[in-house]
Every structure is written in structure tokens, then in C-alpha cells.
Amino acid sequence: xxxxxxxxxxxxxxxxxxxxxxxxxxxxxxxxxxxxxxxxxxxxxxxxxxxxxxxxxxxxxxxxxxxxxxxxxxxxxxxxxxxxxxxxxxxxxxxxxxxxxxxxxxxxxxxxxxxxxxxxxxxxxxxxxxxxxxxxxxxxxxxxxxxxxxxxxxxxxxxxxxxxxxxxxxxxxxxxxxxxxxxxxxxxxxxxxxxxxxxxxxxxxxxxxxxxxxxxxxxxxxxxxxxxxxxxxxxxxxxxxxxxxxxxxxxxxxxxxxxxx
Amino acid sequence: xxxxxxxxxxxxxxxxxxxxxxxxxxxxxxxxxxxxxxxxxxxxxxxxxxxxxxxxxxxxxxxxxxxxxxxxxxxxxxxxxxxxxxxxxxxxxxxxxxxxxxxxxxxxxxxxxxxxxxxxxxxxxxxxxxxxxxxxxxxxxxxxxxxxxxxxxxxxxxxxxxxxxxxxxxxxxxxxxxxxxxxxxxxxxxxxxxxxxxxxxxxxxxxxxxxxxxxxxxxxxxxxxxxxxxxxxxxxxxxxxxxxxxxxxxxxxxxxxxxxx
Numbered sequence: 001x002x003x004x005x006x007x008x009x010x011x012x013x014x015x016x017x018x019x020x021x022x023x024x025x026x027x028x029x030x031x032x033x034x035x036x037x038x039x040x041x042x043x044x045x046x047x048x049x050x051x052x053x054x055x056x057x058x059x060x061x062x063x064x065x066x067x068x069x070x071x072x073x074x075x076x077x078x079x080x081x082x083x084x085x086x087x088x089x090x091x092x093x094x095x096x097x098x099x100x101x102x103x104x105x106x107x108x109x110x111x112x113x114x115x116x117x118x119x120x121x122x123x124x125x126x127x128x129x130x131x132x133x134x135x136x137x138x139x140x141x142x143x144x145x146x147x148x149x150x151x152x153x154x155x156x157x158x159x160x161x162x163x164x165x166x167x168x169x170x171x172x173x174x175x176x177x178x179x180x181x182x183x184x185x186x187x188x189x190x191x192x193x194x195x196x197x198x199x200x201x202x203x204x205x206x207x208x209x210x211x212x213x214x215x216x217x218x219x220x221x222x223x224x225x226x227x228x229x230x231x232x233x234x235x236x237x238x239x240x241x242x243x244x245x246x247x248x249x250x251x252x253x254x255x256x257x258x259x260x261x
Numbered sequence: 262x263x264x265x266x267x268x269x270x271x272x273x274x275x276x277x278x279x280x281x282x283x284x285x286x287x288x289x290x291x292x293x294x295x296x297x298x299x300x301x302x303x304x305x306x307x308x309x310x311x312x313x314x315x316x317x318x319x320x321x322x323x324x325x326x327x328x329x330x331x332x333x334x335x336x337x338x339x340x341x342x343x344x345x346x347x348x349x350x351x352x353x354x355x356x357x358x359x360x361x362x363x364x365x366x367x368x369x370x371x372x373x374x375x376x377x378x379x380x381x382x383x384x385x386x387x388x389x390x391x392x393x394x395x396x397x398x399x400x401x402x403x404x405x406x407x408x409x410x411x412x413x414x415x416x417x418x419x420x421x422x423x424x425x426x427x428x429x430x431x432x433x434x435x436x437x438x439x440x441x442x443x444x445x446x447x448x449x450x451x452x453x454x455x456x457x458x459x460x461x462x463x464x465x466x467x468x469x470x471x472x473x474x475x476x477x478x479x480x481x482x483x484x485x486x487x488x489x490x491x492x493x494x495x496x497x498x499x500x501x502x503x504x505x506x507x508x509x510x511x512x513x514x515x516x517x518x519x520x521x522x
Contacts, residue, residue: 005305009317009318042302060448097430099425101370106302109358160502163422169359219415228411240503
């Protein structure tokens, strides 16, 4: 999945690199180039063709009904089929206003329907999830410098800024997101930094199925009936979004290496 | 600004309520109903009419050039003019995938251009900002229950989930965002809860120019040249997004009440 309006952009170059790299490693790859596809971004009544014009559009209910009846639009159908087919989803985009471009948000809003990605008809979120068993990798280009997204950086840590995507979309639907891959300082990126970024990205793609995902917490065991984290699971003093990631020392026991399993 | 595809939605009702309430208090109000306007969501080369078809589209540079030359499209011009005209911006939207709907993200991406909302041609971000002097209020409807967005809630605290909007768009551009107003549990919202929500929203609208904004930190005094928070400004043990909000005990000295000023 790639979302940049310019065919010669850094995002397009990283997408082409990833496709080549993964194919050379023997993977089958399917690309959704949202701008090239002229992807419709806004959810509306046209997304649920059977919806009576005189009925109030309740998006959740209408999405569920259309999804379960197999009556979504062909563009959404095709994207759901690609996600179902995949073992891993790679999202390539420029960070605009500290989030994904609108066209990619529209891919989230229109493809990840109630009945497909969440809701009563599929396994519960954050543990199994409708799309469980899939890896996910966010690859993002950022104009600003890396220090501004570091632990004390003014924009917030990149992991926190991307929480709505990493935890809210990917982990929620059952995918296992890896740490994001980011290229910073992309305004007039020197050629040698682009080459270095490609080498690093190649290593990350090599680890797509091997690297440890972000150890987000499962809903069923670690949260109570109000969906609040049970007391005592975190390191003392932990607050905010850090609560929802298992501390490093718990990582090994939660994900035993295969040699020890 | 409101963004819901259904004219009889809760979001539409809250928008109508806010418009009436603010007008009754003597304010002039202008509404941008993005779905009714059929707002174009995706940034592309059509947004910069003078851009040569054979030149690579560098969005930041093209936006800046078109903004400074007064050569944006009429739809974007009109929205920039509304924002410039305003003393306060109220954003009304349903939380979809832990963020704004795509059509509203497209309003951010297309209206808040380099040259208008940020960039070398306008005052620096996070302190003065291009849009300084304006209040901002996010009003959001959420299907999930409130506890899931509380301090230990699985979705993350609402303030953290909305950080890219509150801090990344509003505070970045110089506006003073208030704490968000949220209506939870909106699937089959009982009439008495809707009435209670309107009363509470009315109070929040009454405080639009009087309530204390979120005390986000100014860039110029509190961050170093790498845009990292200077040491020692936070309460010991503070991490993550909390670093970028002044602790409560500093609020009074930073914002003296007018009677003491």
C-alpha cells in the first residue's frame, strides 16, 4: 500500500525498492498504489449500494450489513481480498500533519469495515482480531529531523504519534506490527542518505517475518471488563501509551525463542 | 467544520446545536460541512494549478509557491479565508480508526498549506504559529465506552489518541486547543444521554474563549536547538506525550488569572 501523488517521489522509490527486494527473496507481492488507482477517500452512502436512499446512514451498521451480504463496492472488495490474501501488509506513506495522507485514511475507513476488520461478526480486537496471523510494517517518510521525534522531541516520539495506526488499526485488527521504519529529513535528501536508507529498509524487509513485533498487550488477559489495564502489570510509574506495551523484561517470556519453546 | 456523511447524524445534530448556541451568545458563525461541500480529500497536482505537468510534484515546495503567489484552488482559498477570519475553530467529527475521517484529514492536508499554516514564510510553530490568537475545540463522537479511553483504557487516553490533531495540527499552527469534548457510547445513544451531552457541550461552548487551553509547551523557551525538551522542566519520571504538557502546578504561573495580572 503506497500513497503519494508523485510517481517519482521518495515514497514511490521506496515502494519500488520494497517490491523488488521482497520478490527477490521469493515473496509474492501485490501493490495498491492509491493515487494511481484514484482511490475514493470519503466514506459515504455510495459505499453501501443496497442502502435505501431514505434510510438514515448509520456507517457501522450499514458497513456490517453490506460486508456480511457481500454487497460492498468492487474497489473495496478488491482491497479486502488483497488484505485477506496477504501474510504481511506494508504501508508506505509520507507523514502529513502527523498522520497518514487523507487518501490512505480513506483506505482505512472504507476497507476495514465492520464485519471485515472488527465487529461482532469477527474475532475480538487486540488479541486474535479479524486479521490475525499477519505481520505489518509502517514505512514512513518525514520532512523533520529525527531528534524532533525522539524521546524528548517536540513532535512526540514517533511510536506515540503513530499509535492510532500501529495500535489502533493494525494491532486492533489482529495484525502484528513491527517497529516503524522511518526516513527523516526528506526535504532535499542527499543521494548517499537515500542509499543508506534503502540498505536499512532492506534489512527491515528481511526481518518482516522474523523480527519481534511491538509487544502490545492482549485484551483478553490483561484488561478488565471495562477495557482498562489490570493493576500491577506495568512497571511502577508507567503512564500513558507506554501502559499498552509490555515492558522489555516481559518480552522474552511472552515470546519464547523457538529454540526454547 | 463538520464531517459526517449523514445529514441526520449525531454529528450533524451537535453541529446544529453549536451553531445555534454560539449565535445566541452573539457570535458570528460560519460552517464548513465537508460532505455537503463534496470536499476533495486527496492532495494532488490539481491543487497547484500553475504547477508544470512535467515537473516533479514536491508537495511542500509546490504548496508554498502556490500559497505565496495566491494561486491555490478556490475551494482551498475559501477555507483559508474562513480560518483567517475566525477567532476560534471547532472541529466536529466521529472518531474513525482512532483519528479524523478521511474527508477531514483532507481538509487538514489541503487547507493548512506551507505558506499559510507553517513554513519559512510564517511565524515559527508551537509558540506563535501562523494562526496564533485562535481558540480551538475538538468535539468528537465515539462509539466505544469512556472507560476504554481512560487513563488505563485499552485504546489509550483520548488526549493521547488525539495528540496528532491537538498538538500536531492545532498547537503546531499556533492555535490554543481546549480539552476535547467527547460523547461516548454513541451506538444507539439514548435520548436522555443526548440531552445531557448537549447541556455539557453548551457549557464547553460557553467557555470557548474563557476556559484554560491545554498547557502545551512553547517551542522557543522550553526546547533546545534539536527540538528536544530541555532537561529538568518536567516532573521526575514523566515520559512520552506527557512531557509536552506543563504540569498542573506550573499552569497558574504560566497563565495568571486576569485579576492577578
